[in-house]
Amino acid sequence: METLEEAELCLPQLNSSCRKTIRPPSEAVLISSLQSIVAILTVVLNLLVIISISHFRQLHTTTNFLVLSLAVADFLVGLVQMPVEIILYHSCWLLGDFICAVNFFCGYFLISVSVGNLVLISVDRYVAICDPMLYCTKVTAKKVQLCICLCWLFSAVHSSWILTDFLRTQNTYDFCYGECIVAVTYAQVAVDLVFTFLGPFIVITLLYIRVFVVAVSQARAIAAVTLQRSETVKPKKSELKAARTLGVVVFVFLLCSCPYYIFTVATEINSIVGTSAAIWLLYCNSCVNPVIYTFFYPWFRKSTKHIITLQILQPDSCDINLLYFRETP
Secondary structure (H helix, E strand, O other): OHHHHHHOEOOOOOOOEOEOOOOOHHHHHHHHHHHHHHHHHHHHHHHHHHHHHHHOHHHOOHHHHHHHHHHHHHHHHHHHHHHHHHHHHHOOOOOHHHHHHHHHHHHHHHHHHHHHHHHHHHHHHHHHHHOHHHHHHHOOHHHHHHHHHHHHHHHHHHHHHHHHHHHHHHHHOOOOEOOOEEEOOHHHHHHHHHHHHHHHHHHHHHHHHHHHHHHHHHHHHHHHOOOHHHHOOHHHHHHHHHHHHHHHHHHHHHHHHHHHHHHHHHOOEEEOOOOOHHHHHHHHHHHHHHHHHHHOOHHHHHHHHHHHOOHHHOOOHHHOOOOOOOOOO
């Protein structure tokens, strides 16, 4: 019995070692396989977005710069954070408290950047739809690049503040060895809740509702000067398309974020163990983002074909026409 107990410890030589979580092999294989598929899809989809926007000059627009920034953050989530969560699901944490805190910082930082880019994209679409005549003057490449830099900088400062506080007070918490756990205060949870969930959710929702209303009114105005047959068809299609886009964006953001923030509000100790379904679901939003913002664009399907078939290696491939039609901002 004693040998069995020692075998279940993460560090058998330490009395304060955590115990390994024993799971049925079939369950472990199934869950790790699903997690690996999601991680691979996250990396591949976001990498396709990064290559497409970076390589093809026709895609160098202000809106696509925001999409590129979002894809970079989500790509790093799939490349760095998701594999760590998969490893932690099956084994103990043996890299020490500092690396645990760094892992926590990276997750915090990348999610914050991803959410910030979602807000910037919603603002961009709001200006493009609600004030199209002044879009080119209000939204310039330099302004967008500055906003992207500020988004990454603010996320780094915000995440560093929590990391610094944890490193200063980590010895006050009595955790067992072999587990990656970060303790945060309720004040930090409240600030994070406002800046990375409630605030962005309210902004995104209000902006997309406004975009939806304006898009519907524009569709009806266009239909009013067309044939009567068009009057009964075009507005309905536009309304459904706008409603579907708004619904998907808001629903996915809520679905992926709510469980995590409910978890953090319910407890003062924020566990980053890979078995946390709330944290994994939060990371899954990085897999869905490229689908929502780029996969339904015709240029993405065409650029993906060029990338997969290695046509981008041909001379002057960066000047290929990817737009089937001229898209409005």
